[in-house]
Amino acid sequence: MSDDADHQDGNALAGLLSGVFAADITTVVRRCAFCGDASPLGAHRLYRAAGLVLRCPSCSDVALRAVERDGSVSVTWAGVFEVPTPTASA
Amino acid sequence: MPPLSSERAARRVLWREAVVRDVVVETPRARTLALDVPDWPGHRAGQHLDVRLTAEDGYQAERSYSIASAPELDRVELTIELVDDGEVSPYFVEVVEPGDVFEVRGPVGGHFTWSADSGPEPLLLIAGGSGLVPLMAMVRHRAARASTVPTTLLVSARSPEDLLYADELVDAPALSIARTYTRTQPPGWTGFARRVNHDMLRAVAPAPDSGARVFVCGPTPFVELVTGLLVDLGFPPRTIHAERFGPTGGTS
Numbered sequence A: 001m002s003d004d005a006d007h008q009d010g011n012a013l014a015g016l017l018s019g020v021f022a023a024d025i026t027t028v029v030r031r032c033a034f035c036g037d038a039s040p041l042g043a044h045r046l047y048r049a050a051g052l053v054l055r056c057p058s059c060s061d062v063a064l065r066a067v068e069r070d071g072s073v074s075v076t077w078a079g080v081f082e083v084p085t086p087t088a089s090a
Numbered sequence B: 001m002p003p004l005s006s007e008r009a010a011r012r013v014l015w016r017e018a019v020v021r022d023v024v025v026e027t028p029r030a031r032t033l034a035l036d037v038p039d040w041p042g043h044r045a046g047q048h049l050d051v052r053l054t055a056e057d058g059y060q061a062e063r064s065y066s067i068a069s070a071p072e073l074d075r076v077e078l079t080i081e082l083v084d085d086g087e088v089s090p091y092f093v094e095v096v097e098p099g100d101v102f103e104v105r106g107p108v109g110g111h112f113t114w115s116a117d118s119g120p121e122p123l124l125l126i127a128g129g130s131g132l133v134p135l136m137a138m139v140r141h142r143a144a145r146a147s148t149v150p151t152t153l154l155v156s157a158r159s160p161e162d163l164l165y166a167d168e169l170v171d172a173p174a175l176s177i178a179r180t181y182t183r184t185q186p187p188g189w190t191g192f193a194r195r196v197n198h199d200m201l202r203a204v205a206p207a208p209d210s211g212a213r214v215f216v217c218g219p220t221p222f223v224e225l226v227t228g229l230l231v232d233l234g235f236p237p238r239t240i241h242a243e244r245f246g247p248t249g250g251t252s
Helices: A010-017 B006-012 B089-095 B129-144 B198-204 B220-233
Strands: A029-031 A038-040 A045-049 A051-055 A062-069 A072-077 A080-082 B015-027 B030-036 B048-054 B060-066 B076-081 B101-108 B123-128 B151-157 B175-181 B213-218 B240-244
Touching (some): A010 A051, A010 B048, B030 B089, B060 B076, B060 B129, B123 B129, B123 B220, B151 B198, B198 B220, B213 B220, B220 B240
Parallel strands (some): B123 B213, B151 B175, B213 B240
Antiparallel strands (some): B015 B030, B030 B076
């Protein structure tokens, strides 16, 4: 969608969000509430703005925002996230 | 997405101390750091880790770096390239010595990974500059497992002096390595001497309908260019995995 040169991929969020979610977020598939596209978060586009903003690779809808401050992470997200059910060995 | 219980979260978000065991000069601007990480849980080829440096005054800086070593190796290797005006990379490229200690968190990221157990589909790896690092982990893992998956590695570097792992980039059975030097070529060079384009991909890549798994890594403009070319040629977007470093080719 956008072709600016400064974004990265959702892969780069994995470390920060490993403290928030049990699943490896880069392989979690998100279905976009706006355009319906289903893509792994690792294939979403990551922008560093006021916090980290993850956008749908298809329509640029904001999928997730994460702001790290004072030892905590505030996360807001939009869309449907298919999270694998944790197993005993996870 | 259910948050973790605090006990489980504490297990996962582990910052571990890493001790630098060895430092290897790769190019004038890049070093490989071999790390001992006690209780390292193992990684998959293509994953990265986060590094945290803490200054004496308590100031902290975090960066993400791709893991260069195969999972089969008994240490974790990072190859770090100097980023102009960077805050962190000069320490790793110009200052760090064996015995130094810093914190790492990881490995993280399961999307940009390949395993010898992933299946028999061909592998197409395309690197821009230090984007070669996580792809080299895949090549090394493939070799360590004696995988016969047909593999093509295309590396774009500005000059021979900038090429990482030059001595290791040799063809092997079912492994084909192509280079393009975009600015400066060695004397007598008859290979590619331009940015990646359609013709180059047609010449080196497996057929778009071969089911190949494709991994592209490098600075964001490079990845944007290459993934666009691949889609033009008919590679299904779902088979293309991308890792963009941002505008500068590194995360400083």
